[in-house]
Amino acid sequence: MxxxxxxxxxxxxxxxxxxxxxxxxxxxxxxxxxxxxxxxxxxxxxxxxxxxxxxxxxxxxxxxxxxETEPHNVTVYFDGGFDQALRHSGLGCVIYYEQNGKSLRLRKNAQVEELDTNNEAEYAAFHLALQELAFMGVHDLPVTFIGDSQVVLHQLSGEWPCYEIELSKWIDRIETQLDKLGIDPSYQLVSRKLNKEADQLATQALRGINITGTKEVN
Known part of the structure; x- marks a missing residue:
């Protein structure tokens, strides 16, 4: 805040x-x-x-x-990848935050099979990050969401309209969860190069490599 x-x-x-x-x-x-x-x-x-x-x-x-004893100063990186041949999606998110005087980083990825496009995978990665924020107990705080998907960030910010039914459903899920957690979101579009941590997690998920962990960072 x-x-x-x-x-x-x-x-x-x-x-x-x-x-x-x-x-x-x-x-x-x-x-x-x-x-x-x-x-x-x-x-x-x-x-x-x-x-x-x-x-x-x-x-x-x-x-x-x-x-001070709760997660705060939260920044989220997210990315989703879609394998057209295998019809699998890889989701990745990295959450930086402070708690009890420490700077921490949480990394999480997941592989899912029920999605049909790369844009859906990007939305699903964003939603995965929200689930992790809920598990962490993040609530009633501003959170910055950073990604390389123009579609997701421009649509969530209201700058672009959404005409696809499936993507509209993802937007509804995300906005409902944001409201439930009391999160005031801000969105930042970056190049894929500057989103490499989340991108790597999504790629590893596509390869069946599961990663979940939190560590202290400088």
């Missing part, structure tokens, strides 16, 4: 104006707000998240304390 600060500022002679900061992480927002309060010139300091929900300083501190 990113926070912006809104406040009124008053000079020693009583001249006032209003300011709004750029978005920043909650910890940084608290440090800046407390420093502003010490000056004695900042008035009516407000904290607003991306949904324009207002937070008090006390609420923000409590939020930080609570999420």
């Amino acid at each position: 990113d926070i912006r600060i809104e406040m009124s500022y008053q000079t020693p002679k009583g001249t006032t104006t209003s300011f709004q900061s750029e978005e920043m992480n909650p910890g940084k927002a608290i440090l800046i707000a407390e420093d502003l309060e010490k000056s004695g010139r900042a008035k009516q300091i407000k904290f607003l998240d991306s949904r324009d929900t207002e937070w008090t300083l006390k609420e923000l501190k409590k939020f930080i304390a609570e999420i």
Whole structure:
């Protein structure tokens, strides 16, 4: 969750104006707000998240304390592959997150047989990542989803229409799960080269190599 600060500022002679900061992480927002309060010139300091929900300083501190023991600062990479000859799909996802002061990475892949196109495999990989987020207990947080599928990311963001019935079903499943978890998604399109971890997992799944694991990363 990113926070912006809104406040009124008053000079020693009583001249006032209003300011709004750029978005920043909650910890940084608290440090800046407390420093502003010490000056004695900042008035009516407000904290607003991306949904324009207002937070008090006390609420923000409590939020930080609570999420420290839960997964947060979550970024998801996903990729799906489809073998036309074998009619198999390989799904892969990599989830980076922080928990208990550690930076962690979860890798997961799966092979499925009931899909018919590469685009379906890409959607299924995204859905696999959502399932893992649910298992991890991720909820009521912003999450960045990164992939190399223009179709999936542009359709989920609403930039492209979807006319295919099967893909529409995947969109409905994904949006339902996002709502259920309270996840506020943002989408980032990258080249296949920058999505190599998820791509490798999808390829390994197609070869029947199953991977599931979490490790600490720098």
